[in-house]
Amino acid sequence: MVVLTAVFFVASCSRKKDKFLSRSFHAVTAEFNILYNGQIAFDEGRQALNDAYFDNYWEVLPIERMQVFDEIVLPGQSKNEQFTRAEEKAVKAIQKHSMNIDGKEKNPQIDEAYLLLGKSRYFDQRFIPALEAFNYILYKYPASDKINQAKVWREKTNMRLDNNELAIKNLKRLLKQEELEGQDLADATSILAQAYLNTKVIDTAITLLEVASNATKSSDERGRYRFIQGQLYNELGIKDSANYAFDRVIELNRRIPRIYLISAHLEKIKNFDYENGDKLAAQELLTELEENRENRLFLDKIYHQIGTFHLKNNHDSLAVAYYNKSLRANTVDKVLKAKTYEILGDMNFDATVYAEAGKYYDSTMLNQKLNSKPYRVMKRKRDNLDDVIQYESIAKTNDSILTLINLPEALRLSYFERYIEDLKAKDEAAKEQAEAASDNSNSTGLATAGPQRTGFGPPINLQQGQAALFYFYNPTTLAYGKNEFVKVWGNRPLEDNWRWSSNVAGVSGASNASETKVEALATEDERYDPEFYLAQIPSSEKEIDSIKKDRNFAYYQLGLIYKERFKEYELSKNRFLNLLDSNPEERFILPSKYNLYKLYELLGEEPEAAKLKVDIISSFPESRYAKILTNPDAVSEKDENSPESLYASLFAKHENQEYADVIKTSEAFINDYEGDVLVPKFALLKAMATGRLYGYDAYKEAINNVALTYANTPEGKQAQHIETNVLPRLANADFITDANTNTSGNYKVVFQFKSDNHEKIDAFKTALDEVLEHVRYYNLSSSQDVYDTETTFIVVHGIKSETVAKTFTQLFTDEDQKKIKEPYFTVSSENYQIIQVHKYLNIFLNLNNN
Structure with a gap:
């Protein structure tokens, strides 16, 4: 009898029969078993997300606490096991309890299952599958009591897919067509506000957040919405309205997370009017926040704001003390740490303590996201300090050594x-x-047996002693x-x-x-x-002389850096005066005096400028500087004798392959104009010409010399880059002997001439160009390449086959063949590069002859 009853009960609960007992059984089982457990898993996953999420209060908070990651989630993978479990429960409820009879769903819990399915996928950041689940509810269950929730979640998903305009359109239509109330209204308006924020429509977002904060049943959400309102008012520059919004957050007091309360207080302090505000009341409020034991978790932010308050009031020592207290509060807020280090760095920078500023900027970058815009800005700022830190250290150290040398x-x-x-x-x-x-x-018992905690790691079980x-x-x-x-x-x-x-x-x-x-x-x-x-x-005299030279060079570089880069004219003046008082080498005297003259003018010290002008003109009458001071209008940047004009003309000669002349003129300029900012440019140009004329070994030595001598100039850094990245690629000097390994497939025909026979070279190239124009089926061209001081090549380009290269003259007509009688050799593009880079012409010719 029992068996028959059980069989009857199971048969009556079939998913294919539209019976009251079947509908009730599957609805109750789905709701209070599978979906109940799925909802618990979903809530746990959501709580884990909230606990792991870290709000950046330095920017406008997002409406929803959810960190979206860039990495792709593959099928079968999940970021949170609880959401996977919730999704599995939703799928199980659909598979085992769906009653789709005659195209209609008879189980009223299945729409709940699809909603849970979509929400689980949404928080697992699988937005396309989540969108499918929400759309299925809208398509299959238009009369569901969860239809409005499904519409809101669909638009949240659209926003995550950057379809903000579509989300705005659909949410506005929903608010217009439906009379939403309570949490549904709060969810719809808050998400619509986020869509407007994404499209930079701030004023509309503020209005919608007001509706959401009044409609929501959650004090947590209400506090967040009002805080975001305050942030948005600040972005619009409406500080009164922002402070009112923060006051409304403060009114919620213990009903909201304390971080909102503390942040609201601090945001109001940031808006403080330092000219007309009550500074005593503001300081009392900050002191109260600091001394309240409930605020211990937020002391990093409180100390930082107290430091900023003192800094604004020109109490620098108090500001530094509180900034350091903020850093020692073991904050996990990297943005806060970065800003604190940057402020301390700026304070040292403004006080011209550049070495300390550099250390603070280093710490700033450690707390910034690598290659982010703030990181790149800070890195440029920090790199500008490298030179001054190095030269100040050299000057200070060598001055100390020289002082000891001169002591009895x-x-x-x-x-x-x-x-x-x-x-x-x-x-x-x-x-x-x-x-x-x-x-x-x-x-304290550290030597006793048992588990011991070592820093942030797990406890380690140590034996006695x-x-x-x-x-x-x-x-x-x-x-x-x-x-x-x-x-x-x-x-x-x-x-x-x-x-x-x-x-x-x-x-x-x-x-x-x-x-x-x-x-x-x-x-x-x-x-x-x-x-x-x-x-x-x-x-030894040699050691002492070296120390003096390094010290003098450091003083000169510091004078230029402070003058040109940081506009610190007093510091620059002091460094040039120190240099001139140190009996420097002759090469530093004239440029130092001229720079000092310009500094006196900038500082308004006219008598000193006049004396120095007379000194330069009388002591160095033939110098370029004396000519500038005597007749400034006649000597402009376009003067053919100016360093800029000389460099431009010399660079043009380099482009024209006049390498010997470039080397000779560069050497003369480097010797005559030592100290000029363009000297490193001439040194690098000379190194490039040296490489083209004398080959790899000479190029390597010249580049290394530029990298060492002008290490902290752009040219020195470029030379260092060449030494590190380019020279290793040019080091290979092995010729390719197997035609199959010729990766480019290009070949050249090369004619040799004595470099001093200019007429013959010009006549041959003219004749060759005329002949190449008559060649059919091939697009050939020629160039004149300097090989070394004695040899010049005329090179034919555009040949794709070794066979064609070796039978080059057969491409010509009989008449044209009579014009090209000079001997030539053929070479692949790779081997031609080796010939030019390493000057291995004879080795290549011997290799081919054998």
């Missing part, structure tokens, strides 16, 4: 005795700190170890053979701005011995 022996000894006393005190303090850290490790021995688990002892390494080895690069002494520059090599300290070179016995340090002072 007794004063030198006294100086190093004081230095050693300070060094002993520092070493003793570091030793005590390490001992205290070791004692603290033992007293292991933690006390392995000091990497203690940040204090780790810092001490790093300091000890620097003391012994200096700041060495991470590379092979790092212990070699060549990787550390001593005192005499300080001109390369190494940060290695002298004591790092000392043994344990020498560390506190004054004689060791006295022995490091350069004594």
Whole structure:
């Protein structure tokens, strides 16, 4: 009897029969079993997304907390297992409980299943399949009570697919045709607001957010919508309305996430009127936010805003203190850290402390997205500091060395005795700190057995006594170890053979701005011995002269950089004066005096400018600078004797393959105009001409010289690029002997002439060009290429076959063959490049003759 009842019950619950019992069974089973579990999985996935999402309060917040990733999701893959589970439950409900009878769905829960299916795919960022699910609801279930939700979700998906105009059109039609209320109205208007934001229609978005904030049942959403309103009013420059919107966020108080409350307060402070506002009240509010224990998680943002408040009020020291407190608050907000580092860098930059500014800018870039626009802007700004940091370091170090050189022996000894006393005190303090850290490790039980947490990693199970021995688990002892390494080895690069002494520059090599300290070179016995340090002072005339030259060059470069790049005229003036007071080489005196004269004019110091003008004209009457000062109108940028005009004419000669003349003239200009900003250009042009005339080895040497001598100029960096990336590709000097390996398929016919026989070369090229015009079926041309100082080639281009190249003259008519009697050789394009680059003509000819 029981079996018969069970069979009857199962038969009556068939998905193919439109019976009350069947409809009820499948609806209840789908809703309270499969879809219930699917909804739980969906909610957990949604919560995980919200927890992982990090809002960037430096930009207008998106309506929906969801991070869209660029990577492609392949079939079968998922970003969140909970959404996969929810999708599986939705599919199971459709497959096992759908009652599609006579083209109509009889189970009222199936539209819920398709909605869950679409939402799961949406948050899994599979927008096309999600759109299919929502469209299926609109097509198959037009009378569903979830129809409006499906329409809203469809337009959310359209927006994610960048179909903003379509989403706006459909949502406006929905709001016009349907009387939406409550959460449906809030969802529709908020998504429509996001679509308008995507299309930069801010005022309409603000209006729609007001409707959404009033209609939503969620205080969380209400706080977010009002905060976004405030941000949008700020973008429009309407600060009063923005502050009103932030006040409405603050009114919600504990009903919203605290981050909205804190951010609303801070946004109001950003809008503070520093001229007419109540500064005392603003400072009291910031102090209250700082001291409230509930705000401990947001101290990074609060400290940053307090620092900005003090900076605006010209309290720089307080601003720096609070910016540093913000950085020490262990913030996870990389944008905040980047902005804080940038502000501190700008403060040091404005104070002309460029080395410190450079360090802050480095930290800024570490917290910016690689190759983003802010990163590229900061990198350009940072690169501009490289030169000044390097030359300031050279000038400071070499000045110190020269001061020691000029001190009497007794004063030198006294100086190093004081230095050693300070060094002993520092070493003793570091030793005590390490001992205290070791004692603290033992007293806090780090040496006991059991799991120990090491930084951010998982707990590590240490055996008895292991933690006390392995000091990497203690940040204090780790810092001490790093300091000890620097003391012994200096700041060495991470590379092979790092212990070699060549990787550390001593005192005499300080001109390369190494940060290695002298004591790092000392043994344990020498560390506190004054004689060791006295022995490091350069004594030979050659060493001292080299240090002076490096120092003088650094002063000159600093004068130019401060004047031309940073417009810091006082600093530039001081560097040029320091240079002239240092008995510099002759090549620096005239350009330094002229630059100093221009600086006096810029600073309005007319008497000093007049004196220097007289000095330049009387001491260097034949110089270009004297001519400029004597008759400025007659000497313009287009003067044929100006460096710019000389470079332009010399470059034209290079293009015309007059390489010997280019080399000779460039050498003369480099010697005569040392210090001019165009000198690196002439040096690079000379290197290029040298390579074309004398081959790879000479080119390599010349390029290396430019890269080293003018390392911090654009030309020096271009030479470095050539040395690193171009020269290795030109280094191959092996001729291709197998015709099948000729990748280009191009061949050349080459005629040789003595370079000094200009008439013969011109006459032959004219005759050859006339003959080539008569050749049928081939588009041939010729060029005149310099090989070296003694040989010039006339080269025929456009031949695609080695056989045709070797029987070249057979392309001519009998009459034309009589005009071309000069001997020639054929060569592939690859081999011709090797001949020209390495000057291997004789080797190639011998190879072919054999």
